[in-house]
Amino acid sequence: MHAAVASASDRDQHTPSVRTVWGLIALALVAPFVALLSLTIWRTPFPLTEAVAIFENVTTARSSPLWPDPATSYYRPLFYATVDLIWSSSSSVAQALAWLKVLQIAPVVLLVGMLIWLCRPGSFVEAVAAAAAVVVLLGSPGFRDNLELPLSYTIVGMPLALVAWTLLTREWRRWHAPMVVALTVVATGFKEQGLVLAPLVVVAWWTGAPSARRGVAVTVTLVAAAYVVMRLVVRDSATTFEQAIGYGFSELTPLEAANRFGAFPLWIFVYNALATIGNVLFAEPVRGVFRITQAFAELRPQSSQLLQIGSSTALTLLIAWWGVGSWRAVPSRLWSPDARLFVATGATVLACGALSFDYSRDRLGGMAVPFYALSAFHALRAAARRLCALPRPQYLVGALALTLLVAAWGTRMVTTLEYARHTAWINQQQWLVLLADRRIEFADRPTYLQIMESMVEQGTTAAPVRATAYPPWVGRAIGQPF
Amino acid sequence: MTREPNVDRRERCVAWLLACPIVALAISLLTLEVWRHVYPRSPLFSEPFVYSLADAIEQGDAAAAYGFIRAGQDPNAAIVVQDEVLTGGEQAMVPPIVWAIANARARENAVDVLRMLLGHGVVLDGARAREAVCLAVWLDDAPTATVLTRELRVELPFPCGKAPPGRPPVLALSSSTAG
Numbered sequence: 219m220h221a222a223v224a225s226a227s228d229r230d231q232h233t234p235s236v237r238t239v240w241g242l243i244a245l246a247l248v249a250p251f252v253a254l255l256s257l258t259i260w261r262t263p264f265p266l267t268e269a270v271a272i273f274e275n276v277t278t279a280r281s282s283p284l285w286p287d288p289a290t291s292y293y294r295p296l297f298y299a300t301v302d303l304i305w306s307s308s309s310s311v312a313q314a315l316a317w318l319k320v321l322q323i324a325p326v327v328l329l330v331g332m333l334i335w336l337c338r339p340g341s342f343v344e345a346v347a348a349a350a351a352v353v354v355l356l357g358s359p360g361f362r363d364n365l366e367l368p369l370s371y372t373i374v375g376m377p378l379a380l381v382a383w384t385l386l387t388r389e390w391r392r393w394h395a396p397m398v399v400a401l402t403v404v405a406t407g408f409k410e411q412g413l414v415l416a417p418l419v420v421v422a423w424w425t426g427a428p429s430a431r432r433g434v435a436v437t438v439t440l441v442a443a444a445y446v447v448m449r450l451v452v453r454d455s456a457t458t459f460e461q462a463i464g465y466g467f468s469e470l471t472p473l474e475a476a477n478r479f480g481a482f483p484l485w486i487f488v489y490n491a492l493a494t495i496g497n498v499l500f501a502e503p504v505r506g507v508f509r510i511t512q513a514f515a516e517l518r519p520q521s522s523q524l525l526q527i528g529s530s531t532a533l534t535l536l537i538a539w540w541g542v543g544s545w546r547a548v549p550s551r552l553w554s555p556d557a558r559l560f561v562a563t564g565a566t567v568l569a570c571g572a573l574s575f576d577y578s579r580d581r582l583g584g585m586a587v588p589f590y591a592l593s594a595f596h597a598l599r600a601a602a603r604r605l606c607a608l609p610r611p612q613y614l615v616g617a618l619a620l621t622l623l624v625a626a627w628g629t630r631m632v633t634t635l636e637y638a639r640h641t642a643w644i645n646q647q648q649w650l651v652l653l654a655d656r657r658i659e660f661a662d663r664p665t666y667l668q669i670m671e672s673m674v675e676q677g678t679t680a681a682p683v684r685a686t687a688y689p690p691w692v693g694r695a696i697g698q699p700f
Numbered sequence: 701m702t703r704e705p706n707v708d709r710r711e712r713c714v715a716w717l718l719a720c721p722i723v724a725l726a727i728s729l730l731t732l733e734v735w736r737h738v739y740p741r742s743p744l745f746s747e748p749f750v751y752s753l754a755d756a757i758e759q760g761d762a763a764a765a766y767g768f769i770r771a772g773q774d775p776n777a778a779i780v781v782q783d784e785v786l787t788g789g790e791q792a793m794v795p796p797i798v799w800a801i802a803n804a805r806a807r808e809n810a811v812d813v814l815r816m817l818l819g820h821g822v823v824l825d826g827a828r829a830r831e832a833v834c835l836a837v838w839l840d841d842a843p844t845a846t847v848l849t850r851e852l853r854v855e856l857p858f859p860c861g862k863a864p865p866g867r868p869p870v871l872a873l874s875s876s877t878a879g
Binding site: 343609647686 | 707
């Protein structure tokens with residue numbers, strides 16, 4: 219197994235220019251998907267149901283000294299500050315909305331660029347593995363569920379986590395530590411999922427990453443602890459459960475969940491955490507509900523479900539094989555970059571689970587997805603190298619299996635693209651269908667109505683790219699209808 | 701004597717194999733996008749074509765119906781409609797909202813068209829609003845009647861009476877005064 223694990227020196231044999239060329243080739247392989255996804259988001263109308271209320275909040279509440287109120291369950295001060303800045307400094311609604319779309323698209327592009335750059339491919343097989351890692355990133359439910367306009371909370375944090383990891387694992391510079399602390403604050407300020415950076419920094423320090431000294435680990439830990447204490451102290455919520463929670467094969471409303479688990483919610487908190495972890499690693503459960511398992515039990519699994527659970531499980535096993543191998547190859551008291559990344563990936567997955575204790579959603583695993591994808595690159599690369607030394611039959615079977623794995627994740631990436639298109643259509647339908655209802659429901663909120671009316675144009679005239687009406691067998695493979 | 705595998709060659713082969721699905725998907729998606737650009741009306745990329753506002757309402761296609769209003773068609777002006785059941789096979793001139801109410805039970809999305817019309821320019825005064833609610837009642841469509849009552853702010857209760865006998869309710873509407 220150790221032979222499969224490439225050492226750092228093995229990877230360093232490639233010159234920077236060679237890496238640049240292969241990196242560009244990897245980028246070219248995935249560029250069509252990234253471009254189509256970005257274009258889809260750009261042409262997506264903002265939803266009536268979420269966006270208007272957020273813009274109303276930043277308009278009406280900014281005069282409050284405590285705004286955004288830390289007592290609220292959805293405390294995202296830097297997100298609201300950014301939206302406020304864009305909303306108040308733009309010369310028109312259209313300009314503000316365009317910048318808010320940039321806030322959603324730029325992290326996606328940065329994330330893909332960072333991922334390929336961190337892979338640093340030095341050969342053809344590494345370039346393809348890097349492209350496959352991007353495919354895994356784009357096909358992951360944790361990524362897909364964070365594309366909703368204008369909720370850029372986590373999609374902003376995801377590339378920031380990769381930037382922090384890059385700084386921590388590079389040769390020490392004086393500015394690295396304050397930068398990592400700043401990235402943690404920014405990511406957490408956008409959403410509490412940014413706290414994932416705290417265990418990431420601690421793992422980097424524990425495994426001896428060059429720029430992760432004790433000072434930065436202690437500082438980030440203190441920042442995270444202070445944030446958690448602040449949230450717990452000022453939290454002003456009478457409900458135990460903020461949203462519906464999945465449980466087994468069904469979903470419970472917050473009230474049902476409180477009645478069932480209110481006296482001792484620890485078990486359901488653990489369940490929710492494990493559900494998110496399971497979703498990142500195995501694509502099941504979804505929102506805490508074991509839908510695919512239920513479909514199998516009832517002998518009606520769909521091909522998309524087979525692809526999701528099969529590709530996730532196979533890749534997780536491959537990453538485990540690579541990670542355990544790289545861990546075992548570590549001499550005592552020394553950590554290889556691969557082993558360090560493996561532990562960091564595990565830490566981010568666990569942290570995402572812990573942070574989703576109240577309810578499980580695909581998007582709550584988002585911060586772990588870039589590290590899962592980065593680990594996928596190393597695992598695929600190691601597996602490809604290992605295969606080449608095997609006898610011919612095993613080599614052929616293994617190569618075919620890896621190809622099928624990449625193809626399965628490719629279909630999931632298409633799912634992401636078509637899901638984004640479907641979301642665009644839903645958003646436009648909201649503007650067409652819900653307007654009359656909203657005018658009545660929000661008649662006593664003039665700011666809401668004013669903002670809503672100013673956004674009707676973007677909601678109704680945008681021409682979102684419609685989801686492709688594939689032949690039924692393709693539709694079933696990518697999970698249509700969504 | 702066994703031959704050692706040519707590792708470099710095998711690595712290239714694996715790389716090509718892994719690249720195949722990514723390249724194939726990229727080419728497929730790009731081809732589809734070119735196709736979408738050249739043939740935007742292809743069934744792959746659009747709903748079935750609708751010829752008129754009445755047609756869009758019948759199809760339950762809110763976006764297509766809105767397209768006619770956005771292009772300048774008055775959402776309150778009567779449209780020509782014809783249906784074996786709803787108009788008894790006769791051609792008739794009815795307001796779009798009436799046609800949307802008449803079709804609401806037949807198609808799941810037809811209520812969406814109704815809501816779209818109410819949000820984008822349809823104006824109904826008190827008597828016409830009650831007529832609209834009554835039409836839904838006569839067509840035994842309680843969910844649509846509820847939507848109309850709420851969104852037209854019709855005060856309850858008010859008597860609709862029985863559906864006029866002999867003629868389809870859609871045609872009888874103008875000759876019947878509710879309340």
